[in-house]
Amino acid sequence: MAFHKISITINKESEQVVVPSNMTLMQMLRESLALTGTKNGCSAGECGACTVLLNGQPVNSCMVLAVECDGAEIITVEGLAHDRQLDPIQEAIIESGAVQCGFCTPGILISSRALLDRNPDPTEDEIGEALVGNLCRCTGYARIIEAVKKAARTKAIIAQSIPTD
Amino acid sequence: MSLNAHPGLPEFEYIKFENIDDASQFLANHSGDARPLMGGTDIFVRMRDGAWSDKYLVDVKSLSGMNEIANNPTGGLFIGAAANMNRVIAFQAVKENYPILAEAANSCASYQLRTRATIVGNICNASPAGDTIGACILLGGILNVHGINGTRQEPLSKFFLGPGKSKLKAGDIVTSIQLPIPPKGMVGKYIKHGRNKVSDLAIVGITVVGWPDADLPSGLRIRLALASVAPVPLVVDQVETILSEKRIDEKTIAEAAQVAMSACNPIDDVRASARYRKQMVRNLSIKALTEVWERLKN
C-alpha cells in the first residue's frame, strides 16, 4: 500500500506528514500527531465525536482520508482557544454546566463554532439541527443548546465593541 | 455484516489522475477492483463493514469542473459531481429556483456528513433511500457521464435499475448533474420520515413538485416520487395523471395518496415494516400534496 506525503495546516501550524492511503484524518490527528482532543466514538460518521473543521467546515474526520487533506487547513478542539484565551463557546459550555464526561465535547465545540460562524444568531431549533450529528449521552443536550445561545450573545457583544475605523 | 466490522479501513490504493480520460481508463481496466471516490461517506462505511473491498479508490473530486456549481439563465443549474451538499443548499440559485433540492438535501444525515456527501455521489450509489434523488428526478435531472467511449448524458428518469444498480458501467465517471430551468411558479415539498425527528435515513421519503399548467384540466401539474419503498426511487406516474385530469381537492389528493400507497412495495427490515411504510406513504403523500396544492393556489 502506497504512502503519501502531504502538507497540511493544523491549528495554524504547517505540518508535513507521511500517511498510508487508508489512514483517516482522525487517525492521522490522533496517531501521527498526538492531537488526541479529537475522539473516536464509532469510526462510521454517526456520533460526531471526531468532528473537526476542514477548510472552515465541520466534517467527521473518521470519514475523510488523510491523503484527501493535502493542502487543507484543519482546526481541532486544541485550536479553538485563542492564545490560552478560551473561545466564547468554550466559556459558555463551562458556565452552562454543559459538559459531563467530556467525550462528545470536542466535537460539540467544533460544530457549535462552525454554526456561529455561518449563523451568528441561531434559534434553539437551528442549534438543535446543527448539532444533530453530535451524539451526547450524558447531558440531555438542553444545556449545550443554552450554551450555544449564550456564546452567540457574547460574540455579538464582542463584535459590537470592536472599534472599526 | 456489522457484527464483524473492522476497526479501521482495509488496505487500498488511493489514486488521483490529472486527466479524466486516464481516470476512466483506469477504472475500466480494474473493473470490480476500483471505484470512483467522491464524498466517501458511503464507501468508507461499507469498506469497514467488509461489504466493499475495492483495491483502488480513484479520487475524482479535483477533475475539471467537478467542484463547480453554476446557474445558466437558459441552460439551468449545473452541479459538479464533487460539490458537497452544504454548498448546494447554500447556493443562491438553488435557494431561489430549486428550493425543493435544498430542502431534500438539508434532511440528509448531519451537517458534518453534508460537508462531504454529494448529490451525485448519492445518485451513483443508487440507493432507493436517497433523499435528494426524488427531487433530482422530478426536476428532470440529467447526468453528464464521462466513460471510456467518451461523454454521454443519462436522464435520471431511466437511470435506476435496482437497489445499488444503475446504468453506470465500468470506467464511467459522472461529472455533473444538470437541472433544466424549472417551470414557472414551481413549488415543492420533501417529507422525510425517519425513526428520530431529524438525521435518520429515510424509512419513507416523499417528494412532490407542482406548477401551474393551463393546458391541464386541473390547471396544475403535480408529480410525486417515493424513497425507500421500492427497489428504485419510485416516481408514481398515476399520481400525476389523477391530479392533472381531475379537479384537485381533498378527495382527489386522498385518492392520489391511496394510489401512491398501492404503487409501492416496501419490505420489512430492521428499520420499519412494510405495513407501516405503506401507511406512511399514504399519510405523508396527503401532507406533501396538500401543502404543494395550497401553495400553488395562492
Add this chain to the structure above:
Amino acid sequence: MIKASATNFPSPVGESKPRIDAREKITGAAVYTDDLQFGSALLHARIKRSPYPHALIKRIDVSKARALPGVKAIVTGQDFPGYIGLYLRDRYIFCRDRVRYVGDPVAGVAAVSETAAEQALDLIEVEYEVLEPVLDPEFGVNAEAPLIHPDLGKYEVVNFIFPKPGTNISNHFKLRKGNVDSAWGKCAAIIERKYRIPHIQHVPIEPHIAIAKVDDKGDVTLWASSQSPFAQRNLIAQSLGLSQSEMRVISPSVGGGFGSKAGVSMESLAVAIAMKVNGHPVKLRLTREEEFYTAFVRQGLVAYFKMGCDEKGQLLAMENKFYWDGGAYTEYGVNITRAAGYSCTGPYEVPNVKGDSYCVYTNHPVGGPMRGFGMPEMHAGLEQCIDDLAIQIGMDTVAFRKLNCLKTNSILATGGRIHPIGLDQCIEKAAEEIEWEKKVPASAPNKRRGKGVAAMWKAPAMPPNAGSSAWVELAEDGKVNVGVGGQDLGQGAFTISAQMAAAALGVPYESVRVAVPVDTRYSPYEWQTVASRLTWSMGNAIVNAAKDVRRQVLDLVAEDWEESPDELDIVNGVVISYKSEKETPLKNLVIYGLPNPDGRGWKGGPIIGRGNFMPNDVTGLDAETGQGEHGVVHYTTGAQAIELEVDLDTGRIEIIKGVAAFDVGKAINPDMVKAQMEGGMVQGLSSALFEQLQLKDGFLQNPNLVDYRIATSTDIPREMKSIIVEVPQDDGPWGARGIGEHSMVPTLPAIANAIYDAIGIRFDGPPFTAEKVYLAMLDAGIVK
C-alpha cells in the same frame, strides 16, 4: 482588618460550583485511555469471537495466524483456567469448552498493528459443534431447555445469591410477606399484566478500552476506561492467580459509563493477552459494533404483575414475577435480579406481597449493570399497572400514588421501616409543575395530548460491606489534595469530592484538588463507582479524612496558642481562635509544623488525614421470605411527570414537557444534581421511544448507531424542569444521598402513562416507536 468568621464564607456544600475538571475537557487536554502515548513498544489486540449463540468448541488451530508477520502472541482459553465474576464466578476469561453468545471471546491476538491483529483473526480456525440456544427466559426455566451452565452447582457464589444447579436459573429471589392468596378476595379492583422489556445498551460515547502490561516480575498494570479500578484489580488478579497487590489499575478520564464499565468485561482479555508478550503494553479497544454486542448490555425482562386495592384505593396485595433474560453469563446480573426482587412492590406500602425474581441464563449478550440496575426495567411495567389500577377504581393516578406511596417510617415489603423520605413531596411537586389538573388541548387537529406521571425508588444494590476510603493532604501553600478511589464518569464525583473536602476542612473550594487519575497504587480503596453510592459513601469517607486533618491542625495550633481546640476553627484556609481572635493561615504549619516557643525544636509535622466509611448495619434478607430488618442502606425516591403529543399521521411522540422531582437528601452541588436529572430524563425517553437491541436467533441485527437510535439534540423535551427535594439522610454527608441513576427510572412509564392519557392505548413493551404507536392506533380504529 476584617476578622475571619464562619459566617463570612458560605460553605461550598450546597453551592453550584463549576466543574473541577471542565477546563481540560473543553480544551481537548483531558486524557482518556486511548489518548495515552506508549511509543513503539505498544502492541494491538483483537479478539476472535464466537459466531454462534451456543456451541461446543471442538478444535482451535492458531498455527496459520501465529505465522503471520507482525503477530506476537495468540492466546486461547487453554491458557487461562480461572473463573472470573463479581457475585457468581461463571465465566472464563476466554472460552474453554463452550461458547454461550455470539461474540463470546475464543482467542486473542497481539500484533504490531490493529490491522495485522485483525488479519490474524481470519487465520484462526475454530471448529464448533452447534448446540440449541436458549433465546427466551421463560423457555430457559423449563426442564427441557438446554442447560447453558451445566456446572452451575460448582461455581463460587456470594451468600446472598441463590442459583439453582441443574437449571438455567442463576438466582431466584423470593419475597413473601403477609398472605396474597387471601388478600385478593378483599380487593375491589385487580390488575394483571405482562410486559416484555427488550435489551438495550448503555452507548457511552467512548467505547470500552483497556491497555495492559506485565513487567518481568509478573506485576500487571492495567489502564482502562473504568468505573471500578479496585474491583477490576480484585477480580482479574484472583482469576489469574495473582495477588491483588501484584496488579495495578489506572483509570484516566472516562467517556461515559452508565454501568457498562463497572465490574470486569473486556479488561480481563487485555491483561490475559499481555501476559504472553514479554513486557509490551497491549491495547485492546472495542469497535462501536463490538460495544453493542460484546460489552455489557441491559438484560431483557419478562414481567408479570398482579396487584389489587380496596375500594378506597389502598393497595392490598401484589404478586409480581420477573424472568430476567440475563444472557450468557450472569456474574453481575444476578444482583440486578435480587435488587428487583426486594424492590418489587415499587415505592408503595403493600401489606401482602409475593415476589419472585428469576435470573435466567440465555444465549444472548451478557447482561450487566446499567443505570438503574433493574429499576427502569421493573418500573416500566409496574408504574403502568399502578395507573391502570387507579383508573379502574376511579381514582386520579396522582392521588392514588400519594395515598399509597411510602412515607417516613412506612413499612417496607422486606420488613423494617423506611427512613425519612420526601416521595410524596416529589409526586406533588411534579404534578404541580406539569399542571396536572389542567387539561391542555392538542396543538393541532392531527395531534392528541396527554399527561402522565410515575414514581420510583432505588437503593444502592451492593454487598453489605462495600467500603470507601479517602486521604487528605496539604502542600506548602496550604492548598489541599484529596485522594479518592471513586471515578468521575461525568456525573461530577471529583467536583463534589472537592466541595465536601473544602467544607469539612474549612478551605475554599478553589484551593482543593483531587488526585487524579484514580490509580490503585496511590488512590485509596473504593468498592466501585456504581449504585449512586459515591456522594453518600465516598462523601462520608472524605469528610472523615478532612476531619482527621482538622483535628491534627487544631490540636497543633491549640497547643501552640495554649488554647482549647474547641475554641478554634478553620475558616477559608485560616486557623482562627474565637476566644483570642488570633489567626494563622494553614500554609504556615501543614508541612513543617510549628516552632516551639523556647526555640527548642518543632512540633507537628506533615499533616495527612485519612478516613473511611463502610455501612455496618446491613442485615441479610431471608432466602425464603426476603425479609430483613435493614436490607439496604437507604432509598432515593422521586417522580417524573410528562406532557406529550401523539401525531395521528405518523405515530411519532413529541415530549412537550418533562418534570423531575427527586429527594436527594442534600444537593451538594444543586446544578450538577439538576444536570443528572436532565441527562437521565433524556436517556429515559430515549429508551422509551427509540432503543432496542434487536436480537433474532441470538444475533444482534442492529449493532451500530445507524440502526440503534438514541436521542439526538432534536429529540429532547421542549421544556425540562428539575426540582430538588431535600429530606436529609441521617447518615449521609450533610444529609446527602445519590441521584445518578434514579433520574432515568420513571421516565418510560411516565411516557407510557401519558400516551395512554392521549390515545387510550397501552403496549406490551417498549420502545414506543412511531411505527408501534401508529399501527396500534390503526388496529384500534383511532386512525384509519
